Amino acid sequence: MSAATPGGFLLVLAIMLPMAGVLLALLLGGRHAERVVMALLPVSGLIAVAIAVVVWRTGAPVAYVMGGWAPPLGVVFRADGLSAAMLLTTAVVVCAIALFARPVFAAMEGVAEARAPLVFWVLLIAVWGALNAIWLGGDLFTLYVALELLTFGAMPLVCLDGQAETLRAALRYLLFALLGSALYLLGVVLLYGAYGTLDIGLLAGRVRDEPALWIAAALMTAGLIAKTALFPLHLWLPPAHAGAPAAASALLSGLVVKGSFFLIVRLWFNVMPALANPWAAQMLGVLGAAAIIFGSVLALRQARLKLLVAYSTVAQIGYLFLLFPLASNAIGPALSWNGIAWTGGVIQAMSHAVAKAAMFMAAGLIGEALGHDRIAGFGGLGRVLPMTVLAFGISGMSLMGLPPSGGFMAKAMLLAAAVGEGQWWWAVVILLGGVLAAGYVFRVLMPALAGGELALPLCATVSRRREAVVLALALCALLLGLVPVRPSEWLSQIGRVGAAQVSAP
Amino acid sequence: MSGLLLATGLALPVAMLLAYLSPRLRERVPALLPLAPVPALVAALFGQGGAIVLPRALLGLSLGLDAPGAALLLGVAALLWIFAGFYASTWLRGEAGRGRFVIWWLLTLTGSIGTFMAADLVSFYLLYSVVSLAAYGLVAHDGTARAQRAGTIYMAVTVLGEAFLLMAFVFMAQATPGGSLLIRDAVAALPGSPWRAATLALLVLGFGSKMGLVPLHVWMPVAHPAAPIPASAVLSGVAVKAGVIGFIRFLPFAAVLPVWGGALTAVGFCTAFFAVAVGITQSNAKTVLAYSTVSQMGVLAAVFGMGLAAGDPGVALVAAFYAVHHLLVKGALFLAVGVAGASGGRRVWLVLLPALVLSLSLAGLPLTGGFLAKLMVKAPLGSGVVGLLGTLSSVGTALLMLHFMRLLATVTAVDATASAPVRLSGVWLAAGFAAVAVPWCVMAVLWDVAAIGMLAPGAVWSAIWPLLLGGVLAIALGRWGGRLPRVPEGDVVVVAERLATVVRARADLFVRMDEMLGQWTVAGVLLLAVAIVLGAAMLAG
Numbered sequence A: 001m002s003a004a005t006p007g008g009f010l011l012v013l014a015i016m017l018p019m020a021g022v023l024l025a026l027l028l029g030g031r032h033a034e035r036v037v038m039a040l041l042p043v044s045g046l047i048a049v050a051i052a053v054v055v056w057r058t059g060a061p062v063a064y065v066m067g068g069w070a071p072p073l074g075v076v077f078r079a080d081g082l083s084a085a086m087l088l089t090t091a092v093v094v095c096a097i098a099l100f101a102r103p104v105f106a107a108m109e110g111v112a113e114a115r116a117p118l119v120f121w122v123l124l125i126a127v128w129g130a131l132n133a134i135w136l137g138g139d140l141f142t143l144y145v146a147l148e149l150l151t152f153g154a155m156p157l158v159c160l161d162g163q164a165e166t167l168r169a170a171l172r173y174l175l176f177a178l179l180g181s182a183l184y185l186l187g188v189v190l191l192y193g194a195y196g197t198l199d200i201g202l203l204a205g206r207v208r209d210e211p212a213l214w215i216a217a218a219l220m221t222a223g224l225i226a227k228t229a230l231f232p233l234h235l236w237l238p239p240a241h242a243g244a245p246a247a248a249s250a251l252l253s254g255l256v257v258k259g260s261f262f263l264i265v266r267l268w269f270n271v272m273p274a275l276a277n278p279w280a281a282q283m284l285g286v287l288g289a290a291a292i293i294f295g296s297v298l299a300l301r302q303a304r305l306k307l308l309v310a311y312s313t314v315a316q317i318g319y320l321f322l323l324f325p326l327a328s329n330a331i332g333p334a335l336s337w338n339g340i341a342w343t344g345g346v347i348q349a350m351s352h353a354v355a356k357a358a359m360f361m362a363a364g365l366i367g368e369a370l371g372h373d374r375i376a377g378f379g380g381l382g383r384v385l386p387m388t389v390l391a392f393g394i395s396g397m398s399l400m401g402l403p404p405s406g407g408f409m410a411k412a413m414l415l416a417a418a419v420g421e422g423q424w425w426w427a428v429v430i431l432l433g434g435v436l437a438a439g440y441v442f443r444v445l446m447p448a449l450a451g452g453e454l455a456l457p458l459c460a461t462v463s464r465r466r467e468a469v470v471l472a473l474a475l476c477a478l479l480l481g482l483v484p485v486r487p488s489e490w491l492s493q494i495g496r497v498g499a500a501q502v503s504a505p
Numbered sequence B: 001m002s003g004l005l006l007a008t009g010l011a012l013p014v015a016m017l018l019a020y021l022s023p024r025l026r027e028r029v030p031a032l033l034p035l036a037p038v039p040a041l042v043a044a045l046f047g048q049g050g051a052i053v054l055p056r057a058l059l060g061l062s063l064g065l066d067a068p069g070a071a072l073l074l075g076v077a078a079l080l081w082i083f084a085g086f087y088a089s090t091w092l093r094g095e096a097g098r099g100r101f102v103i104w105w106l107l108t109l110t111g112s113i114g115t116f117m118a119a120d121l122v123s124f125y126l127l128y129s130v131v132s133l134a135a136y137g138l139v140a141h142d143g144t145a146r147a148q149r150a151g152t153i154y155m156a157v158t159v160l161g162e163a164f165l166l167m168a169f170v171f172m173a174q175a176t177p178g179g180s181l182l183i184r185d186a187v188a189a190l191p192g193s194p195w196r197a198a199t200l201a202l203l204v205l206g207f208g209s210k211m212g213l214v215p216l217h218v219w220m221p222v223a224h225p226a227a228p229i230p231a232s233a234v235l236s237g238v239a240v241k242a243g244v245i246g247f248i249r250f251l252p253f254a255a256v257l258p259v260w261g262g263a264l265t266a267v268g269f270c271t272a273f274f275a276v277a278v279g280i281t282q283s284n285a286k287t288v289l290a291y292s293t294v295s296q297m298g299v300l301a302a303v304f305g306m307g308l309a310a311g312d313p314g315v316a317l318v319a320a321f322y323a324v325h326h327l328l329v330k331g332a333l334f335l336a337v338g339v340a341g342a343s344g345g346r347r348v349w350l351v352l353l354p355a356l357v358l359s360l361s362l363a364g365l366p367l368t369g370g371f372l373a374k375l376m377v378k379a380p381l382g383s384g385v386v387g388l389l390g391t392l393s394s395v396g397t398a399l400l401m402l403h404f405m406r407l408l409a410t411v412t413a414v415d416a417t418a419s420a421p422v423r424l425s426g427v428w429l430a431a432g433f434a435a436v437a438v439p440w441c442v443m444a445v446l447w448d449v450a451a452i453g454m455l456a457p458g459a460v461w462s463a464i465w466p467l468l469l470g471g472v473l474a475i476a477l478g479r480w481g482g483r484l485p486r487v488p489e490g491d492v493v494v495v496a497e498r499l500a501t502v503v504r505a506r507a508d509l510f511v512r513m514d515e516m517l518g519q520w521t522v523a524g525v526l527l528l529a530v531a532i533v534l535g536a537a538m539l540a541g
Helices: A009-028 A032-058 A081-101 A115-136 A140-158 A164-195 A200-206 A211-228 A237-243 A246-271 A278-301 A305-321 A323-327 A336-370 A386-400 A406-420 A424-449 A464-482 A489-495 B002-021 B029-035 B038-046 B070-094 B098-117 B121-139 B145-175 B183-192 B196-211 B220-226 B229-239 B241-250 B258-279 B285-310 B315-342 B345-362 B369-381 B385-411 B422-446 B457-483 B493-517 B520-540
Strands: A062-065 A076-079 B051-053 B062-064
Touching: A009 A032, A009 A062, A009 A076, A009 A115, A032 A062, A032 A081, A032 A115, A076 A081, A076 A115, A076 A200, A081 A115, A081 A246, A081 A336, A081 A464, A115 A140, A115 A246, A140 A164, A140 A237, A140 A246, A164 A200, A164 A211, A164 A237, A164 A246, A164 B520, A200 A246, A211 A246, A211 A278, A211 B520, A237 A246, A237 A305, A246 A305, A246 A323, A246 A336, A278 A305, A278 A323, A278 A424, A278 B493, A278 B520, A305 A323, A305 A336, A305 A406, A305 A424, A323 A336, A323 A406, A336 A386, A336 A406, A336 A464, A386 A406, A386 A424, A386 A464, A406 A424, A406 A464, A406 B145, A424 B145, B002 B029, B002 B038, B002 B051, B002 B062, B002 B098, B029 B070, B029 B098, B038 B070, B062 B098, B062 B121, B070 B098, B070 B229, B070 B241, B070 B315, B070 B422, B098 B121, B098 B229, B098 B241, B121 B145, B121 B183, B121 B220, B121 B229, B121 B241, B145 B183, B145 B196, B145 B220, B145 B241, B183 B196, B183 B241, B196 B241, B196 B258, B196 B285, B220 B229, B220 B285, B229 B241, B229 B285, B229 B315, B241 B285, B241 B315, B258 B285, B258 B385, B285 B315, B285 B369, B285 B385, B315 B345, B315 B369, B315 B385, B315 B422, B345 B369, B345 B385, B345 B422, B369 B385, B369 B422, B369 B457, B385 B457, B493 B520
Parallel strands: none
Antiparallel strands: A062 A076, B051 B062
């Protein structure tokens, strides 16, 4: 496992290319940033596809050892099934966001350099690089660096427009994220002190059921929860995600929160797979369940569309945390259900990323066209922006868990696992969450589909191409539901290779 | 080959939907609406026993037409869709929002046809969701405050029903050995399922909400009258039958389940009589028709219940027969309301007389399809108390339908020269004729008519006396009906709406809680608390 595998260089490219793009864009500056990003998109996208293909074909993780120095001396990057899935999702979502944002952050005629476009394009690829580093990082310190990079890349995106309100939201986000990072780092230090390594593979073989591990795991998990905005630590998310420009909101809500979630998954399922504690897992599940109910009810209460979508993210994050009670094999006799829950959780992460990004962009288009995003003023919207409303509806279908969407697959699998493991209480929450999600999605669709007698006054026209991008992304969320169940087992099999290594010293 | 027939039944409406996206073809689609269900009709006639699994790109839908009564329901449903399609294509000519209407119409049609053919759990859930959700567009089409309220209530019950079904299907999939998702296998494994009670309860709740079993009937008397005439016809006629096919496909009739069967029968008769009691206080003809649908579905639920209690798989076909009769009659009567509204003078009788026959057909008027339907359900209902309740429900139906006829006579145009477009009158008369003729044809094909002895004096008398009693009650209602309390449309829904207001006010608690959680000190303390509790949990484990 410490040796590099064929195709390992792809992992380095996946991280280094966006980082090189950041430097290049800053170096060239001004009007060239956009071009650098546009040139980078297809290349990085293809690399993500290539990695996924290699993982799929070989049925084993792809690894790359930096400089040939095996851990614990060196640093290793590794792509398992889960990484590959997240890499692909990231590539798809980032490409869609870039195409969507192009007219908004286009270089203006006669202006050499504008602040907002430059910052946006540079940070877009910076966030992409940071996310790829998180998906691929093989040791906890590299992951810490990637996490910080992600935070500092995402924070300025919140306040791109420079208004006081969004600045306040961004600072709130930054402070809370830094608190989370501090807790995470504290846990990392404890682990290093106790076991002398931070490589995930080596740690998995060395960790013992003892206070040092418990405290470290508790600190790291709590810190990462704060960064993921799991209830009750979600305070920073709604103002930040609702205040950012639509393209940035899509990136933040769809992908950035998944970064810190992914680290919790790595910690629980790869670092300490055999020691995952049933009580702690249940507690994470309880927080997730509370998030589903709380976030959905608040989404139902919002008067503004972007806030509604942001609170929906609070709710949907909750589903991800049901993974811990359902997929950690410490509970229940039915081990095979763990795999199903795991696959369901991963599909939930993927389909939420795609659907939520599409939803935020649709909300952005609606806001641009109407000049406001008050739901009460949406009467007759379906007639003026049919494609956008359709995109919103399709991504809403995925959030509700209607077939044939990815959200349906995810919920069906989580439900099946909950029933199979006898933890039926999660099933009740999942269903209730679906009903509430239908409530907040239809709150938007109902006025939009109603035929307003008067033509809705538009303050700007939005281009058909941007509408098409959003619709295409929403359709991707639908396509996820068509992923055949059997091959999606590679998510669970290859994804949990760390678990398999526990037995092998 | 017959499998392909099934696929084309779904393919044509979908193709028309896609054609509607092209601006060039768009104008032609509304006129072609009646053609959309034709392949489904052909599939019902010649595709029995067929099965097909579509490729994954086409959602991997698995279709089949082997359940008893499925082909019957499919064929007659397609027939009503054709009639209603004719009506809709004429009515749409002067309609403002016709684009929207056509899209929702075709979507509802696709789902409705599909539920009769779906062979596995996922396909069924998908198509059932399509018909349920798309029907919202038809209910709320008018865009008035009334239609929007109806749409909201409809959606609330529908989404709830979907959640019940999803859970039921997950239970069923788990209990099926070998990982098969076929409905056939899932139902066969249901009696031995460790979650049998939960599954059955969820199935009854889910499909019961679609069929309008009390108290989940609340959406029907609100939603069906709010929709435009052709939409009401298909909603009350066909869409409701998605629940019926659900019961036919999913209830394990091969097992003897007396408790469950008894409970379902009880709920069914409560529904049947409750709907009559509320229905006779209504003053809108379409609302009365909706309550009649609720009542009829209650009787059908009682039939299912008796079948379940006796472990009699034959009840499925009988129920399907009862359902298709109701389907045609109710569809035709909704069209009658539309035609009556545009007719005046002596032409009125061209509406009222056939409508009277159809109305009494629901109560079992001899020589009509309803007579046959009542005759067929006699066996499962038995001759005891349940059989008596069945007969009394006919009395109630006669009363309710005569009340409907009185209201229908008042909606006719004041202008004596007014006349409905010929096409609309023609469609109405054709549908009315089919409602009488089709049950006879089906009867002749499926059963040995001579052996039933339907025209024996005893049988005829037992069909007539409930009508006479109903007639007497209707006269009494006409005289003293004014003293009855006026019950709002959807009866208990008013209570539910008040409850919703209270709940909404309670949700303010969440908003205040969110504000509190947004304070730095609180958030900081919570962050530490989460870390400590997690650590403590690990320590404890």
